[in-house]
Amino acid sequence: MKKQLLAWLSFVLFAWALNAQSNPAIINSTLHGEVLDEKTKEPVIGATVQIKGTTHGVVTDVEGKFYFQTGQVLPYTLIISNLSYKTREVIAETSNIRITIAEDAKQLNEFVVVGYGTQKKSDLTGSVASVSKQIIEQTPVSSFDRLLQGSVSGVQVVQASGQPGAAVSIRIRGGNSITGGNEPLYVIDGFPVYNDNNDVNAGVTSGPSINALASLNPSDIESIDVLKDASATAIYGSRGANGVVIITTKRGKKGQNNVSYETYYGQQELIKRIDVLTSSRDWALLKNDALIAAGKPAFYTQAQIDALQGGTDWQAAAFKKAPIQNHQLTFSGGDDKTRYAISANYFKQDGILRGSDFDRYSLRLNLDRSISEKFKVGTNLTASRTSANEANSSVVSTLLLLPPTVSIYDANGNYTLQSPFEVALGNPIATLEQEINKTTTFRLLGSFSAEYTILENLVAKVLVGGDIINNKQNRYIPSSLFEGYTTSGSASVGSKFVNTWLNENTLSYTKAIKEHSLNVLAGYTQQSYQNESVIANARGFVSDLLTYNNISSGSLNVLPASSASAWTLQSFLGRINYNFDRKYYLTLTARADGSSRFGKNNKWGYFPSAALAWNLSNESFLEKWEVVNNLKLRLSAGITGNQEIGQFQSLATLSNNAYIFGDQLAVGFAPSRIANPNLSWEKTTQIDFGFDLGLFNDRISLTFDAYRKETSALLLTVPVPYTTGYTTSLQNYGTVENKGFELALNTQNTRGKFQWTSNILFSINRNKILSLGDGVSYLISDPNIAQVGQPLGAFFGFQSAGLLQTGDDVDKIPVIDPASTKPGDRLYTDINGDGKITQADDRTIIGYAQPKFLAGFTNNFAYQGFDLSVFFYASYGNQIFNQNRQQLELLSGQQNAASSALDRWTPTNPANTVQRAKEDPAPVTTSRYVEDASYLRLRTLTFGYTFPKGKLKAIKNLRLYVLANNPLTITKYTGYDPDVSRNEQSTLQQGIDYGSYPIAKSYQFGLNIGF
Incomplete structure (x- = not known):
């Protein structure tokens, strides 16, 4: 029986083979x-x-x-x-x-581009937003991260400095960490990059940090997608807590060979001035008042005061109109096998402060090749050189504080060395012109990928990439400057080399069976980072001629310094996207990260997320609703991490110290940090609910999201018992909460020959510290405080309560020092009611740096080739501690003063706002200097004309335009600009304005032409 069955099967197989061969x-x-x-x-x-x-x-x-x-x-x-x-x-x-x-x-x-792939926006289950292509193409900026301001809801962008090429601070759905990093992760053509400005700062300059992202040419960018909720960011695990910004550069297209040239040129200028005394006579009267109040004789006689005329306007001398220009040449195209895009760019921005500027040269190559139907390769390569001459960080505060009686030049036509009065201030114009403070950075960022279709619907992809940064910083302070006079010149040379390599290996499987659609992603990635830097310094130069080029000629060699650091990250990741009948969607994501940054007991972290979506517009019961063409509900939850705490923080370390034994100098080492083998990630748990709504054939589209984030295991330095031999240790303590909602509304108001579209963005985020660890209720970093129950960025100080007036009984009024307090001095609120003012009991929260809401409003108009774009941006409810004003209202007579000093208290002018002049006041953190920094800004105004296609034979497209950037700002803030933060990316010390480089407004003309 078995033999007959085998014979029968053999016959069937043979017949089947013959049939298949004859009928392929x-x-x-x-x-x-x-x-x-x-x-x-x-x-x-x-x-x-x-x-x-x-x-x-x-x-x-x-x-x-x-x-x-x-x-x-x-x-x-x-x-x-x-x-x-x-x-x-x-x-x-x-x-x-x-x-x-x-x-x-x-x-x-x-x-939209999501982690390790692309996805239809209609199929998204998470919160992902995109910067419109029009904003990318029509907003000239030195760095692409500035494009996020007002173009994506839930994203706060603060331009810390107007220094060309300077960094910005970005928060997606609020700040999570107190001491760790809060900036988002950037993924540039698949390569993850954290914007650590220390990578382009060797530590010798005194200006603001140059932006590491400024090396990427914004004109090369095709799309910017922002991943906000845990469902979207968990695929990046330990680096997803602060959000992810995915950058995709332009690629060639099959069947199109294009040559394009883009250029613009414009001028920048100061948005507004700070009102200070510019009259020598007014300042002389203030000087005399301060001396007389101290019981000293007046400095100026009445005859001298009467003879004084005019005065030095230091702001007018320091600020100037500055050009900005950009040139971009691009070749792109392709055929069935190969696609290419090659571009070259030159960008140059002079600063509105003398002697400051930024320029960038960049080259980019994107190449894709289909080796066969199953095998494809591609490469992305960007090479850039950026250079910045940075303004000294103290120069802005100096030019505000120098009295108008001091001249820029002396009688011999040389720069005045310094102020002759008690506060030692150098000549800021000389500093701007003569000090060298230059940063040059070479960056090579690239990747190579290969993709092979193993089986039907199963694709393997391997990517290898590298990011190489070579930074050089040179600084020289000549002996002719006040800052270099006592040292006979000072030189510093620093160099930093950063090398990052990446390897990603992924498998993706896609299958569609009737109403079911499935996409599965699995992968293993590894990334390694190394950083080396060295600094050399010298003082005491015989001549300033060689500047920093011959440090060995200095008579005093300062101890050199060098450092090195490294980290490694290994990861396993997976994601499942499933939808049934395009109605019901499920996304499951998980990532396991192993990082060298954390303690040996917590090397691995696990970051899962899940999301559901229901597309009601595909349900039969909504088919009759012709008004509603799209309605989708989304719900997601997950955990992400933050590894940005620096390197080697979990390890015990030694620090070197110099000792003198007899007459010999010896160097020894001593323990400086206790080990913490349990040091772990900061973990952010987030839940998000949202919906997408389209009405009238998507003429009205609305996206809404409500979320709550809780970041636990904050990395904080906490006290430890003295018996350990240390005073503090880095531990996982504390919790911060962020919650809020976001709204994005797009409308097509008119169609046809005249087109008008509008875009409204609105977001609210409420930040609160839930815990700072056992027994800790606050951390003070004057003038800021981190306090349980309050948001990060709170200001801490005395509540101003007017001025003491003549006849007031100082014994019955709470003051800081009854013995020295006199009429005209500032009074403060007695918080605890004990009848006296003390640092310990009467300081309170006097303001908040975080805004109550952010909004953007854009209108685009088009008619027969003409286009007009109007983009407004608003921040409401945020406050700034105006430290410039605090210094300018000391009224000491030793430095310049704000124009409000003209209304200062005197026996004949018993004002109740501006204190009296006195020679030796102490700066006090008070509510008077916490100002409303709400503002409404016309961010860009663009008007252009595109010539009709076909009218110009050899030209495919031609567009001319004019653009105004920041032409109008409405605000009550008295400083240069309300969009400022002296401490750049710091979360604990945010919202402080002191000596910051002002932001400029500009007017530009541009041309785009394609062949």
Whole structure:
């Protein structure tokens, strides 16, 4: 029986083999082709190609191509579907087919780049927002991170300094960490980069940090996508807590060979001045009042005062109109096998302060090659050189504080060395012109990827990349300056080399079976970082001629310094995207990160997330609602981490100290930090609920998100028992909460020849410290305080209560020092009611740096080639501690004063706002200097004209435009600009304005031309 059965099976198999050989179309037949947009002939990504009546189906790749084994006899019917296009049925008569499909106006949507892939925006389950292409293309900036301001809800961008090329501070849904990093992770063409400005700062300059991201040319950017909730960011695990910004640069397109040139030129100028005394006579009277109040004789006689005329306007001398220009040449195109994009860029921005500037040269190559139907390779390579001459960090405060009686030049025509009065202030104009403070950075950022289709719908991808930064900083303070006079010149040379390499290995599987669609991603990644730096210093130069170029000629060599650090990250990641009938969506994400930064007992962290979405617009019960064409509900939750605490923080360390034994100098080492093997991640748990709504064929589209984040295990330095031999230790303590909501509204107000679209963004975030560890209720970092129950960025000081007036009984009024307090001195509120004013009991929270809400409002108009864009940005409810004003209202007569000094208290002018002049006042942190920094700004105003296609024979497109940047700012803030923070990216000490480089407004003319 067995033999008969085996014989029968052998016969069947033999007959089947013969039949297959003579009829190859019956079995093992293959189908490959591509799906193109009917109008543009560009590839359609993510289109489902399915054989009608079967479960055979595939999804097109990034080139619109597909390939699978059908097992069917030709001809057969294919069903091609995509949410953005009309479903089409095509009869396949050959094994190689090209298909075009038409856009569906009702379902038209866009793709966004998410972690390790792309996804239809309509299929998203998490909170992902994109910067509009119009903003990217029409907003000239030195660094792309500035494009985020007002263009994505829930993102706060503070321009810490107006120094060309300077860093900005970005918070996505509020700040999570007190001492760790709060900046988002940037992923540039798949390469993760944290914006650590120390990577481009060797430590010798005194100006603001140069932005590490300024090396990337904004004109090269195709798209910017911001991942905000845990569902979107958990794929980045220990680096996702602060949000993720994904940057995709421009690539060539098949069948198009283009040459384009873009340029603009403009001028910048100071937005506003700070009102200080510019009259020598007014300042002389103030000087005399301060001396007389101290019981000393007046400095100026009445005859001298009467003879005084005019005065030095230091702000007018320091600030200037400054040019800005940009030039970009791009070659792009491709065919069926190869796509390329090559660009060269030159950007130059002079600063509105003398002697400051920033320039960038960059080259970019993006190349994609299809080796075969299954095998593809690609490369992204950017090389750049940036250079910045930085203004000394003290120069702005100096030019505000120098009295108008001091001249810029002396009688011999040389720069005045310093102020002759008690406060030692150098000549800021001389400092701007003669001090060298230059940073030059070379950066090479690139990656190579290979993608192979192993089996039907199963794709393997390997990416290797590197980021190399070589930074050089030179500083020289000549002996002719006040700052270098006592040292006979001072030179510093610093160098930093940073090397990061990356390897990512991923497998992705995509399958569509009838109403079911599945996408699975799994991967292993590893990244390593190394940093080395060295600094050399010398003083005492015979001549200033060689500046920093011959440090060995200095008579006093300061001890050199060097450092090195490194970290490594290894990760396993996975994600499942599933949807049923385009109605019900599920996303599951997990990542395991192993980091060298943390203690040996906590090297690995695990970061899961889950998200659900329900597309009600595809339900039958909503089909009758013609008004509603899109309605999707989203819910997500997950955990992400923050590893930005520096390197080696979990390890015990030694520090070197110098000792003298007899007459010999010896260097020894002593313990400086206790080990913490349990040091772990800061973990952020986030839940998000949102919905997407489209009305009237998406003429009105609305996105809403409400969220709550809780960051626990904050990394804080806490006291430890003295018996350990140490005073503090870095531990995981404390919790911070952020909660709020975001709204994005887009409307197409008119269509046809005249087009008008509007975009409104609105976001509210409430930050609160829930815990600072056992027994700790606050951390003070004057003038800020981190206090349980309060938001980060709170100001801490005395509440101002007017001035003591003549006849007031000082014994019955609480004051700081009854013995020295006199009429005209400032009074403060007695918080605890004990009848006296003390630092311990009467300081209170006097303001908040964080805004109550942020908003952006954009209107775009177009008519027969003309276009107009008006972009407003608003911040409401935030406050600034105006430390400039605090110094200018000391009224000591030793430095300049604010113009409000003209209304100071005197026996004949018993004012109740500006204190009296006195020679030796102590600066006090008081509510008087906490100002409302709310503002409404016309961020950009652009007017352009695009010539009709075909009118110019050899030219594909030509556009001319004029642009105004920051032309109007409405605010009550008395400083240069309300969008400022002296301490740049610090979360604990935010909202302080002291000597910050002012932000400029500019007017530009531009040209875009393509061949």
